[in-house]
Amino acid sequence: MNTTDARRVLETALICAPQPLSLRELGVLFDMELAPDTIKSLLGDLMTEWTGKGVELVQVSTGWRFQSRPEMRAFLDRLHPEKPPRYTRAAMETLAIIAYRQPVTRGDMEDIRGVTINSLIIKQLEDRGWVEVIGHRETVGRPALFATTRQFLDDLGLASLDQLPALDGNEVSEATLGTLDFGALVAVAPEDTPPQSPLLVGDDPPTNAG
Template identity: 60%
Template sequence: MQSPNTPEDYKRVIETALLAAGAPMPVATLRRLFEEDPGADFVRRLLDELRADWDGRGVELAQTAGGWRFQTRLEYQVYLDRLKEEKPPKYSRAVLETLAIIAYRQPVTRGDIEDIRGVAVSPSVLKTLESRGWIDEVGHRDTPGRPALFATTRRFLDDLGLRSLTELPALTEIERIMELVELPALGQPASEAAEEVGADESGESTESPG
């Protein structure tokens, strides 16, 4: 393909890169697709146009904390779930409540979480959230014992399809929080969904080469 000459050419290159990507792509990365930098404002305008182009379809272009990505719309994910052999992981109420507290009160210590929940926090709860990539240790409080401080990660925002913590619902909406935390199992990136749909029962791709 020749170097892009029109905005439509640039938009198709960006669209292709996002569809092939396995993770959100920030504007700075998308600018590197081109030999001559088109500029951040130009790329953002094309992203807005792309989002409008895909409006009303089963896949949407979404902006997250880590950048832009194509993902399956939630209302269609139930159909793709029927092709999966493994069910999405279910987390205990203790895990979800701990995650909610960290998200809204961060940075917090294990003791802070226990004070808010009124019960002891099992080490396995924090380990589960750390292994999922949703929280991380970000320092220590300058108090006796120097307890570890925990905060949410960019991956947490990306998995929930959020750009920032300000998009979280009110803390009192506990049930809504539970739904949001389970979104990663539902709103998977479009590229991953396409790979699973294109696999037969033996797990091998049914797509023709080239």
């Protein structure tokens, strides 16, 4: 198979795939006869070929996929005007802490935020597939250690945690993730917005509340 045909096979598979495809999965297309480096080179050629179009080829945590460019969202949203899930600022700040300080316990998160964290917030992030328990800290009570998932990276179009924006000093907050492409994924509820469901409640009272 020549290079042109190989690119066409890759292009077709990636366009038709419902999920990102790993290098190993792409290798199966060629009965594993193409080396991973060769496939990477062909993928690089495809990325160049799609430059300037409304769709781009990107590498995310679990593999490669075609996706619409951010500037196309305003037009595509007209086809599917459903509102994205709403998350409180407390939920987004909790997610930011996990992303930048992982692995962390609930107690670690509460120390950083200075307030107790409603367990429903963590459950919401788990249900969304963005965080998971990866172990337990060997201390009293063996608290669960939380970390972000590959799904979290895929949803943001990132290949690794190294691509997260740099912290402004040492502060971790909801605003830290503001430069990422969350617009198509979530809507952040204003702090004074009444909760829409049990999963959208805010924090419990501060730990030092009298």
